[in-house]
Amino acid sequence: MAGAGTKVRSAARVVPWERVRRAGSKLTTPLHPDDYLRLVNPLWSQRELRGRIEEVIPETDDAATLVIRPGWGWRFDHRPGQYVGIGIPVDGTFQWRSYSISSAPRRSGRTITITVRAMPEGLLSTHLVKGLEPGTIVRLAAPEGDFVLPEPPPAKMLFLVGGSGVTPVMAMLRTMERRGQLRGADGQGGGVDVVMHYSSPTPERMIFADELQRLAEEHDGLALHRLHTDTDGMLDLGHDEGGIDSFCPDWRERETYACGPGPMLDAITEFFASHDLEDRLHLERFTLQLGGEGGEGGTITFRNSGKSIDADGATTVLEAGESAGVGMPYGCRMGICHTCTLTLVEGKVRDLRNGDEFDQRNEQVQTCVTAAVGDCTFDI
Amino acid sequence: MAISDVREYMHLTEEQVEELGRELDAIREEVEASRGAADAAYINRLIKIQRGLAVAGRLTLMLGTQSRRTRVPAVLAGTSMLALHKILENMEIGHNVMHGQWDWMNDPEIHSSNWEWDTAQPAEQWKHSHNYVHHQFTNVLGYDNDIGYGILRMAREQRWNVFNLGQPVYNALLAGLFQWGVALHDLDLEKIRKGEKDPKEMKRQLRQIWRKGRNQALKDYVVYPALSGPQWRTTLKANAAANFTRNIWAYVIIFCGHFPDGAMHFTEEEIEDETRAEWYLRQILGAANFEGGPLLHILSGNLGFQIEHHLFPDLPSNRYADISVRVKELCAKYDIPYTIGPLHQQYGQALRTIIKLSVPNGWTSDDKPPQPPAKPDSPEAPPIDKGRKSDAERPPRRSELGAWSRGKQAS
Numbered sequence: 001m002a003g004a005g006t007k008v009r010s011a012a013r014v015v016p017w018e019r020v021r022r023a024g025s026k027l028t029t030p031l032h033p034d035d036y037l038r039l040v041n042p043l044w045s046q047r048e049l050r051g052r053i054e055e056v057i058p059e060t061d062d063a064a065t066l067v068i069r070p071g072w073g074w075r076f077d078h079r080p081g082q083y084v085g086i087g088i089p090v091d092g093t094f095q096w097r098s099y100s101i102s103s104a105p106r107r108s109g110r111t112i113t114i115t116v117r118a119m120p121e122g123l124l125s126t127h128l129v130k131g132l133e134p135g136t137i138v139r140l141a142a143p144e145g146d147f148v149l150p151e152p153p154p155a156k157m158l159f160l161v162g163g164s165g166v167t168p169v170m171a172m173l174r175t176m177e178r179r180g181q182l183r184g185a186d187g188q189g190g191g192v193d194v195v196m197h198y199s200s201p202t203p204e205r206m207i208f209a210d211e212l213q214r215l216a217e218e219h220d221g222l223a224l225h226r227l228h229t230d231t232d233g234m235l236d237l238g239h240d241e242g243g244i245d246s247f248c249p250d251w252r253e254r255e256t257y258a259c260g261p262g263p264m265l266d267a268i269t270e271f272f273a274s275h276d277l278e279d280r281l282h283l284e285r286f287t288l289q290l291g292g293e294g295g296e297g298g299t300i301t302f303r304n305s306g307k308s309i310d311a312d313g314a315t316t317v318l319e320a321g322e323s324a325g326v327g328m329p330y331g332c333r334m335g336i337c338h339t340c341t342l343t344l345v346e347g348k349v350r351d352l353r354n355g356d357e358f359d360q361r362n363e364q365v366q367t368c369v370t371a372a373v374g375d376c377t378f379d380i
Numbered sequence: 381m382a383i384s385d386v387r388e389y390m391h392l393t394e395e396q397v398e399e400l401g402r403e404l405d406a407i408r409e410e411v412e413a414s415r416g417a418a419d420a421a422y423i424n425r426l427i428k429i430q431r432g433l434a435v436a437g438r439l440t441l442m443l444g445t446q447s448r449r450t451r452v453p454a455v456l457a458g459t460s461m462l463a464l465h466k467i468l469e470n471m472e473i474g475h476n477v478m479h480g481q482w483d484w485m486n487d488p489e490i491h492s493s494n495w496e497w498d499t500a501q502p503a504e505q506w507k508h509s510h511n512y513v514h515h516q517f518t519n520v521l522g523y524d525n526d527i528g529y530g531i532l533r534m535a536r537e538q539r540w541n542v543f544n545l546g547q548p549v550y551n552a553l554l555a556g557l558f559q560w561g562v563a564l565h566d567l568d569l570e571k572i573r574k575g576e577k578d579p580k581e582m583k584r585q586l587r588q589i590w591r592k593g594r595n596q597a598l599k600d601y602v603v604y605p606a607l608s609g610p611q612w613r614t615t616l617k618a619n620a621a622a623n624f625t626r627n628i629w630a631y632v633i634i635f636c637g638h639f640p641d642g643a644m645h646f647t648e649e650e651i652e653d654e655t656r657a658e659w660y661l662r663q664i665l666g667a668a669n670f671e672g673g674p675l676l677h678i679l680s681g682n683l684g685f686q687i688e689h690h691l692f693p694d695l696p697s698n699r700y701a702d703i704s705v706r707v708k709e710l711c712a713k714y715d716i717p718y719t720i721g722p723l724h725q726q727y728g729q730a731l732r733t734i735i736k737l738s739v740p741n742g743w744t745s746d747d748k749p750p751q752p753p754a755k756p757d758s759p760e761a762p763p764i765d766k767g768r769k770s771d772a773e774r775p776p777r778r779s780e781l782g783a784w785s786r787g788k789q790a791s
Binding site for chain 2: 026027029030031035037039047048070087089091092093094095096139165305307315317326328329330342379
């Protein structure tokens with residue numbers, strides 16, 4: 001029932017929210033009060049994180065920044081560099097992707113921003129950049145990721161950025177600017193000296209080009225190096241002239257943060273490994289790399305639908321379920337958003353990312369990153 | 381005896397049965413591929429209407445009954461809205477969402493894995509007793525507890541017992557208290573009677589039913605009446621009337637699904653070695669439709685298309701009307717009976733069966749429709765080895781209970 005929740009909303013700081021919700025659910029059982037309130041305002045629900053698109057700001061021809069106002073339950077406490085899952089309905093089905101938050105975290109904030117580049121093959125990213133109307137309600141997943149600005153930041157940092165990999169770095173830079181830390185390593189503590197190398201195919205496709213230019217001009221602590229790969233070729237770290245020593249001779253003393261396309265990150269990893277400096281390198285990858293040995297496979301039974309399928313050790317439970325014709329819930333399909341989590345009634349599955357095994361009865365497992373180890377049964 | 385010996389389709393060759401299966405599969409694929417934004421809008425709109433009715437009904441009863449002048453219209457309108465809300469939630473929304481009809485939307489708030497419906501039975505138990513047991517073993521004697529729900533004798537093949545003399549009374553009680561009858565359904569009264577029920581499972585089940593039922597009863601019979609202040613008695617009665625209306629309606633619709641005369645029962649032997657196509661056939665022969673306009677179909681959760689629902693239990697219910705046209709054509713093409721009639725006739729037949737079967741078989745006549753004669757040009761061929769796995773070679777049928785019964789207890 002709508003009344004109970006809204007009445008106390010203004011007094012939210014005095015009235016303990018959880019108790020109000022619990023009392024309200026006596027009126028709405030088996031639903032939550034939120035299930036009714038969201039019909040009044042889609043953001044008034046804590047059952048699922050949601051947000052409303054407030055504004056779509058074009059950044060380049062193929063990239064745009066989405067300003068999102070999150071609904072109830074969102075805490076503006078993401079760490080600079082983290083990403084967020086966003087789900088939008090396409091032809092009636094919610095499709096999920098993850099994007100780095102480009103805005104700096106503010107506890108008093110009302111909006112967050114993500115910046116999206118439309119990929120040639122990416123239907124969803126194209127839709128986000130070109131087709132999203134302000135006012136659209138999207139689903140959100142809580143911020144996650146370890147590619148974050150340490151607290152306090154290291155005195156000397158190097159950012160190696162390619163394309164839309166700039167977004168988490170932008171959140172870090174904005175945070176440091178807001179805190180007045182971009183003044184260089186001045187020995188008084190707190191100041192940070194940043195070198196940033198930013199590759200982009202052309203000047204026109206460079207996201208945040210103007211803002212970065214301004215930051216570099218205003219702050220002594222930021223040295224910006226741009227590379228336009230269409231004309232000047234890719235960054236070759238070991239190269240004598242255009243290599244890392246040319247724009248950042250003291251890179252060995254810096255904490256390096258790299259974000260960009262997979263091949264670029266592979267090259268950077270290899271370079272740092274060859275100099276035995278891997279522990280100074282922090283990476284953000286947006287594509288799932290399934291390692292591990294894979295499970296042994298087995299028959300996966302989906303109990304409620306009565307379906308079952310033989311799956312090998314490299315097929316995720318999610319994929320297996322989909323090919324068996326089970327309506328599997330899913331989100332990011334890379335182990336981030338936990339939308340796909342199901343109850344493993346019995347059997348054993350292995351996490352393909354790290355080889356962790358789960359075999360507790362009725363354990364909640366993420367189906368998008370696990371494969372069967374022997375026969376197992378799921379509750380769906 | 382195998383399913384191919386069932387008279388209704390003895391005239392079909394094995395190839396014809398497989399061909400029919402392929403045609404039904406094709407319909408399924410076509411509908412699956414065409415699900416889209418319009419379907420999503422349909423269920424979202426319906427949920428909005430249903431929740432709106434709930435709020436409006438509760439408020440009308442709470443506030444409208446306070447003044448003498450508005451009391452009577454408020455009770456009438458409030459009770460109707462409340463009953464309508466419960467009917468929509470249970471039939472067109474809850475039942476169908478729990479079947480996974482809307483899982484393709486990947487919307488965590490409209491998903492079979494976590495939907496909890498507005499009735500006394502816990503969703504987990506429903507999904508076991510209905511989605512799994514009833515839909516898998518539709519109308520198979522000894523497997524499908526929906527044949528009489530453990531208290532009514534609905535098939536002549538079931539042995540008569542002196543206890544059955546009370547059937548008309550049990551039936552009336554079941555209709556009026558339907559949500560509580562359904563709540564106890566997954567306990568499997570038959571098993572309890574035979575002493576085969578695991579007492580630990582039963583205790584867990586009962587605890588879950590108790591929690592859900594308590595919350596439901598508290599809401600309707602304590603909390604909302606209390607909020608109505610001096611008019612608590614009026615609200616309590618109105619809530620009871622709304623629940624009663626929903627109970628009767630759900631009972632009638634559900635009894636029209638498998639108990640009219642045309643719907644057949646099967647034996648365990650008949651489903652042995654059953655293929656997918658034969659499963660389809662059993663669904664057609666074991667279910668009965670009723671006719672009506674779009675509103676009647678929405679209020680009955682589109683279960684007037686019971687045959688289509690049994691063929692494709694997880695396709696969106698708003699598509700059943702279209703699907704039924706094609707299923708009817710297929711039935712005509714293959715000369716398979718397609719049971720359909722007006723609602724009152726279908727229910728009347730079910731009621732007649734309940735009354736007739738309360739006495740021993742010999743006292744009454746069978747109402748099964750005349751069966752099509754086996755075609756003279758289909759000679760009685762000796763059974764051929766169809767190269768299928770026998771029951772012994774297959775994994776055993778599952779008979780255990782839902783996930784809720786082990787480990788975590790949903791509140």
